[in-house]
Amino acid sequence: MAMTKSQIEEHIAEATGVPKKSVKDVLAKMAELAYNEAKNQFTVPGLGKLVLVDRPARTGRNPRTGEEIQIPAKKAVKFRLSKACKDEVLKQAGE
Numbered sequence: 179m180a181m182t183k184s185q186i187e188e189h190i191a192e193a194t195g196v197p198k199k200s201v202k203d204v205l206a207k208m209a210e211l212a213y214n215e216a217k218n219q220f221t222v223p224g225l226g227k228l229v230l231v232d233r234p235a236r237t238g239r240n241p242r243t244g245e246e247i248q249i250p251a252k253k254a255v256k257f258r259l260s261k262a263c264k265d266e267v268l269k270q271a272g273e
Contacts, residue, residue: 216255226259
């Protein structure tokens with residue numbers, strides 16, 4: 179089961195000895211900074227990189243009717259995991 183935001187804050191607070199309110203403030207500021215800097219790539223050390231990408235226009239298909247439709251170009255936000263993160267998660271999943 180996934181940890182809630184509150185559980186994450188509590189876990190970090192206990193592990194570091196920092197008050198939970200401070201941990202909450204740091205996480206909120208980090209999220210705010212990531213939102214503002216995504217256009218320039220925002221790296222979260224040890225986890226990965228938040229990037230803004232341009233998706234080109236393409237032809238798609240309506241699944242109900244099979245009719246071809248044009249999907250316009252757009253910007254999208256992606257999070258690219260670091261190799262270290264992938265390796266560690268896969269190592270722990272294999273245990």
